[in-house]
Amino acid sequence: MHASETSLRTVRVTRYVTPLREGGSLPAIAEADDGFLYVLKFRGAGQGVKALVAELIGGEISRILGLKIPELVFATLDSAFGRTEPDEEIQDLLKSSTGLNLGLHYLQGAITFDPVVNFVDPILASKIVWMDCLLTNVDRTARNTNMLIWNKELWLIDHGASLYFHHSWQQWEEQAKKPFAMVKDHVLLPFASELEKVNASLRELLTPEKIRSIVNLLPDDWLNTWSSGEPPQQIREVYYNFLITRLASSEIFVKEAQHARSILI
Known part of the structure; x- marks a missing residue:
């Protein structure tokens, strides 16, 4: 990571809560070790890391322009995470997303x-x-x-x-x-x-x-x-x-x- 005036926190995903099936790449609501819920975007989904790149750049440009966007965080996913997930499609997604993903703070009740x-x-x-x-x-x-x-x-x-x-x-x-x-x-x-x-x-x-x-x-x-x-x-x-x-x-x-x-x- 290069030093810059802009920074993102890093959290560790601790619990998979529920998939958001309206998204084509199966984003999900997940809980992290800071106690907050995030909408998690997976590196193993759809367009892969390019979608995460676009999400990060688009989100942070929005913030600079004074537009409201949930906090973005880097979200790490352990290789053991999701082994007990019964849905095979979701389990495969979690396995292929080990490492660094991207999360958006979940806006409860929006x-x-x-x-x-x-x-x-x-x-x-x-x-x-x-x-x-x-x-x-x-x-x-x-x-x-x-x-x-x-x-x-x-x-x-x-x-x-x-x-x-x-x-x-x-x-x-x-x-x-x-x-x-x-x-x-x-x-x-x-x-x-x-x-x-x-x-x-x-x-x-x-x-x-x-x-x-x-x-x-x-x-x-x-x-x-x-x-x-x-x-x-x-x-x-x-x-x-x-x-x-x-x-x-x-x-x-x-x-x-x-x-x-x-x-x-």
Whole structure:
């Protein structure tokens, strides 16, 4: 781990509570040795560590931009954990996830955001749409909002489907400068009338130093078996350069979002 001004706590998972079967990668509620419950994202699921990378980067960028997101923690899973789990699919998932995983603090009693019932302030909606365009987050739609209402406030969860450029790793420079066409399906786009205004303020918040501090959080343990074979620090550099390049080209995705909104309303 590289030293940075940004840091995540590490907890040890002590009890598997229940699977969250609405997630395609079988996240679960689990208890850790600090006594808190977490929504656990497993390295052995679906897209593997790339989903965890996207979750970490997306979550910490959200925090820097002043958006509400549950605390992220590194969560270690012992090799003996889950041996008594009767569900074979879950047992296999736990076995393949030994080591370092990622957890989000569980928001007890939170309810799913409903765009029909819940009004969102235009500035807040614009910030979230802007950030999801930056991250190329394909998973904030009416079908799957990935937002919760907790204590009467809007909280963001689940950024694992962001940064999809990393599934075609060698084309990151081209992807960094592309508009985000899927913004047309964003659940908050109808509310997002202040995209141009938030573009300037959010670019100021997301400094190169802060982006560096986030990508430096990515643990070697996740990056040592990267499919393209680069060493961990080189992989971190790709994420850093992708985000810096995309940030510098933000007018491109802002214009795309404004155009999509004009058609929608």
